Amino acid sequence: MLDGVLGPGARIVEEQAAAELGVSRHTLRAAMRQLVSDGLLRHEPHRGVHVPILTAEDITDVFRIRALLEHEAMRDVASRAYCPPDAVAALAALESLGDDAGWHEVVEYDRAFHRALIDAAGSVRISRTYAATEAEIVFCLVQLRPHYDRPVEVAREHRELLEPVAAGDVRKAQRLLDVHLRDAERNLLGSLPGVRAGSVSPDSTT
């Protein structure tokens, strides 16, 4: 629905958006309610909904709960030395990607890999929470368009991540996951503009 076509901070006007999407206002409101509860939109009473502007704190916070969930899943999976088939498939897809692969493809398989790990933990509530977090993660990616490594690099890193899982080496798996997530967070924070154009608060020099 808003895979990049709506800039951060953009306001969504119900009637206009409903007409654009060819649905009723009620239906649109229902859909937006869903997105608001997923954290993809912000809602203020009588002031409409708008695309949130990500701050460094937001990114840090997203990665905090992401790390929490993934570490739990990793501990669970690695302690059983269970290698999720979906993760293997995603890894294979990642490795088959050439250097000319699009950014979108890499992100897609990267997501699939991590999601496979999460789902393998066998908790519907962890999966559900991660789904919401994942939505915010791709939201970060869409807004920030960070630097990303060549597919072969990404694939190598994930293969290294999957190795100790299959071997049942919990400690090593956790350590690698920690590095992996910290790298991703740093990558995102690095591409965060210091001040977004047009939104400087002119309070001090009135």
Add this chain to the structure above:
Amino acid sequence: MLDGVLGPGARIVEEQAAAELGVSRHTLRAAMRQLVSDGLLRHEPHRGVHVPILTAEDITDVFRIRALLEHEAMRDVASRAYCPPDAVAALAALESLGDDAGWHEVVEYDRAFHRALIDAAGSVRISRTYAATEAEIVFCLVQLRPHYDRPVEVAREHRELLEPVAAGDVRKAQRLLDVHLRDAERNLLGSLPGVRAGSVSPDSTT
């Protein structure tokens, strides 16, 4: 909205419920969507929403993510030796309760205590996730009405929990929290009826 008046498994018919609450179907659907996203109701397309029936797996799952969130918050708070004022207040309220205090009051302050700990971790997403989990926890409590200790017992346990937090003893705080949560889970699982009356599946002896 459904603090016990709606039994587990009960189906909610939109028109009827809307009339009862004196609101429009749209407003009711919006409210139910919210509750569904919070896990308090289940929704199946074209088949309406109904109050979920809790299984042992559900309780285990709820407590799994609850433990995850609380341990993270506990680690954060205890490592700073920070004693959340709201938790202290909740504890004081808990200690002022006599043995004749109602079940509802005890639960209320118990919730406030744990929520204070979570909020003190300073992550809006962790707080948000915990809010959803908390909703399911009280849902468990409402459905199962488990045995609960005398208020003075509950207060003592929470005071013991808060002590190492203030002292900055992360390890001890985590250990006590672990015991606390396992006890609560066991308590709930114990009060889970083996087979709920009226919903036995008559598949085997047709």
Add this chain to the structure above:
DNA sequence: CGAACAAGATTGTGCAACAATCCTGTTGTG
């Protein structure tokens, strides 16, 4: 120049209606 005010825009909610889908009881057939 700033505050009160009015007009317009937008959201929040309601009512009535209809298509799509599900559930249930009936009917016809072997």
Add this chain to the structure above:
DNA sequence: CACAACAGGATTGTTGCACAATCTTGTTCG
């Protein structure tokens, strides 16, 4: 009698229009 097809009612999903509540904006007046 058992069973499948079918028709009817019930319920959900969506739509359109309407109006009150609230916010925003531009204007006027002191």
